Amino acid sequence: MALRQWLxxxxxxxxxxxxxxxxxxxxxxxxxxxxxxSAIARADDKQQTxxxxxxxxxxxxxxxxxxxxxxxxxxxxxxxxRVPEFVVKPNRGRGGQxxxxxxxxxxxxxxxxxxxxxxxxxxxxxxSDILSGQFSFDGQPDIALIQQxxxxxxxxxxxxxxxxxxxxxxVYRGExxxxxxxxxxxxxxxxxxxxxxxxxAGIDLATGRLTHAIWQERPITRHPDHxxxxxxxxxxxxxxxxxxxxxxxxxxxxxxxxxxMTLDAAEGPVLLEWxxxxxxxxxxxxxxxxxxRLREKDQxxxxxx
Amino acid sequence: MSETPMSRTTLVHxxxxxxxxxxxxxxxxxxxxxxxxxxxxxxxxxxxxxxPPAERRLAEFLILLPPAALxxxxxxxxxxxxxxxxxxxxxxxxxxxxxxxxQGFPVFLGLLLGGWAMRQVLQPLRLLHVxxxxxxxxxxxxxxxxxxxxxPKLGWHLSDDLILFPLVILTGIIERMxxxxxxxxQRASFQILLTTLLTAVLISGLLGRPAVVDFLLHHPEMxxxxxxxxxxxxxxxGMRWTEIARFRWLVSDAATSDVAMNAxxxxxxxxLLLRFEAGSSRxxxxxETDAWxxxxxxxxxxx
Numbered sequence: 001m002a003l004r005q006w007l008x009x010x011x012x013x014x015x016x017x018x019x020x021x022x023x024x025x026x027x028x029x030x031x032x033x034x035x036x037x038s039a040i041a042r043a044d045d046k047q048q049t050x051x052x053x054x055x056x057x058x059x060x061x062x063x064x065x066x067x068x069x070x071x072x073x074x075x076x077x078x079x080x081x082r083v084p085e086f087v088v089k090p091n092r093g094r095g096g097q098x099x100x101x102x103x104x105x106x107x108x109x110x111x112x113x114x115x116x117x118x119x120x121x122x123x124x125x126x127x128s129d130i131l132s133g134q135f136s137f138d139g140q141p142d143i144a145l146i147q148q149x150x151x152x153x154x155x156x157x158x159x160x161x162x163x164x165x166x167x168x169x170x171v172y173r174g175e176x177x178x179x180x181x182x183x184x185x186x187x188x189x190x191x192x193x194x195x196x197x198x199x200x201a202g203i204d205l206a207t208g209r210l211t212h213a214i215w216q217e218r219p220i221t222r223h224p225d226h227x228x229x230x231x232x233x234x235x236x237x238x239x240x241x242x243x244x245x246x247x248x249x250x251x252x253x254x255x256x257x258x259x260x261m262t263l264d265a266a267e268g269p270v271l272l273e274w275x276x277x278x279x280x281x282x283x284x285x286x287x288x289x290x291x292x293r294l295r296e297k298d299q300x301x302x303x304x305x
Numbered sequence: 306m307s308e309t310p311m312s313r314t315t316l317v318h319x320x321x322x323x324x325x326x327x328x329x330x331x332x333x334x335x336x337x338x339x340x341x342x343x344x345x346x347x348x349x350x351x352x353x354x355x356x357p358p359a360e361r362r363l364a365e366f367l368i369l370l371p372p373a374a375l376x377x378x379x380x381x382x383x384x385x386x387x388x389x390x391x392x393x394x395x396x397x398x399x400x401x402x403x404x405x406x407x408q409g410f411p412v413f414l415g416l417l418l419g420g421w422a423m424r425q426v427l428q429p430l431r432l433l434h435v436x437x438x439x440x441x442x443x444x445x446x447x448x449x450x451x452x453x454x455x456x457p458k459l460g461w462h463l464s465d466d467l468i469l470f471p472l473v474i475l476t477g478i479i480e481r482m483x484x485x486x487x488x489x490x491q492r493a494s495f496q497i498l499l500t501t502l503l504t505a506v507l508i509s510g511l512l513g514r515p516a517v518v519d520f521l522l523h524h525p526e527m528x529x530x531x532x533x534x535x536x537x538x539x540x541x542x543g544m545r546w547t548e549i550a551r552f553r554w555l556v557s558d559a560a561t562s563d564v565a566m567n568a569x570x571x572x573x574x575x576x577l578l579l580r581f582e583a584g585s586s587r588x589x590x591x592x593e594t595d596a597w598x599x600x601x602x603x604x605x606x607x608x
């Protein structure tokens with residue numbers, strides 16, 4: 001009976017563990033059980049991440065200005081006078097909310113990456129929204145960061161069209177577990193986040209070659225915008241990226257961490273941020289579950305003791 | 306106290322077991338006709354059925370709130386629906402638990418959609434966050450006051466329980482709805498509104514029955530059972546129903562043949578171990594010939 005099988009399957013998946021790391025499982029067993037609260041708080045604070053990276057020599061986009069109060073807004077135009085392009089970020093944002101890319105400046109107006117023009121007042125209102133905590137994950141008052149904008153590295157040119165791709169690494173107990181390339185598309189309007197329409201492509205950890213890919217939670221083989229075959233493409237600077245991802249994971253103090261790296265045209269691999277609660281779609285992009293890999297690292301660590 | 310995730314889960318399950326046993330013990334102790342010893346006579350005083358009406362209303366609300374919270378936990382952790390606010394569906398469901406208060410529901414929905422429309426009007430004014438919330442709150446309060454003033458003339462009976470659902474929560478729902486709408490699209494925000502309302506309907510349908518209310522008032526010890534359920538859900542690691550659809554081709558039996566076919570045509574992931582040596586800026590590369598089980602469950606070939 002089809003209905004009975006279907007119900008049995010739902011019951012089995014709900015109650016019995018499978019190889020897939022689920023939201024509940026991540027939150028219960030790979031949240032506070034493995035990561036210390038102070039390290040999680042540090043990961044949620046982009047300014048601290050940036051400082052840690054600088055002190056450990058991990059390459060990361062430069063921080064132009066930190067706006068902590070409404071008074072700082074008055075001095076903003078002096079600080080940005082010589083900077084034509086920059087990124088405005090909430091310090092404790094989530095899921096890329098409230099991030100604004102300014103790509104060029106025309107007189108007094110700012111050009112956003114999506115072609116929208118902002119006046120100086122628009123920018124100030126956005127920053128004061130950030131300060132009031134509108135984009136912070138807990139709704140508390142926040143700090144606005146003004147950061148160097150990462151420029152498209154020529155090594156990406158065959159893959160990237162609309163924006164800057166980045167690589168998400170999952171590191172557990174100091175070892176790489178899984179990696180995924182996130183590619184912006186026309187549909188995602190330059191954003192590499194998967195839920196906003198970016199492509200996620202699984203990466204073979206040994207070679208840096210792309211394996212499978214998903215777009216909008218469905219498997220794809222070719223890039224939806226220009227039809228390039230994704231499988232077999234290689235991520236440039238793969239060794240350096242892995243190296244810095246592991247260094248960043250070490251520096252983060254988190255046992256289970258998602259590290260985001262990208263390539264800058266001038267500086268090569270740079271660290272964007274690390275995340276104490278990385279998303280689970282990486283399993284879909286790699287067509288493999290995380291849980292058995294994580295359990296194996298657990299076993300190895302227990303046997304080492 | 307506990308070192309590994311597993312032992313922590315066991316501890317929580319043990320606690321929940323104790324609560325279940327405690328509930329059973331108290332319930333048995335309160336059974337009439339067993340001839341309970343005098344030292345347990347206090348347990349007969351537990352029933353809240355004999356309270357005067359005003360206190361009874363308060364007791365009713367207090368005793369229904371934990372089971373309502375349990376239902377919200379179930380909906381969020383097991384079903385996987387998201388709701389606006391953690392406990393607003395519980396408060397909403399309880400506010401509309403009596404059939405005679407259902408006519409207040411269109412009022413609530415009207416306020417919500419009206420507030421959402423007002424939020425749209427406020428957007429181009431680019432107000433700061435807190436003043437903007439305050440303006441929204443004032444608008445809602447005005448609308449509700451007008452309604453309250455007009456209700457007797459129109460012969461409406463507005464629910465006293467409407468007070469249980471503070472305007473502040475309504476304002477919060479509208480603001481969250483707006484934010485989610487502007488980030489993920491209006492479809493997503495109305496979907497979450499729908500699941501919030503469905504959860505509230507579920508709560509009012511299950512907990513609004515007089516038999517349930519009387520049973521809980523007579524057996525307040527059942528709250529221990531409710532707490533046991535909440536504890537178990539607090540360490541629940543199973544797949545949410547909404548995730549089953551998402552991960553269907555990682556776990557589905559039907560899809561494995563398709564996945565296996567794709568997996569055979571490409572190299573298996575090689576397990577690469579890259580350990581970062583603390584204190585030195587060098588890394589060690591070691592490659593193990595160790596293949597992961599492919600999605601079909603069989604061990605893939607080692608490349």
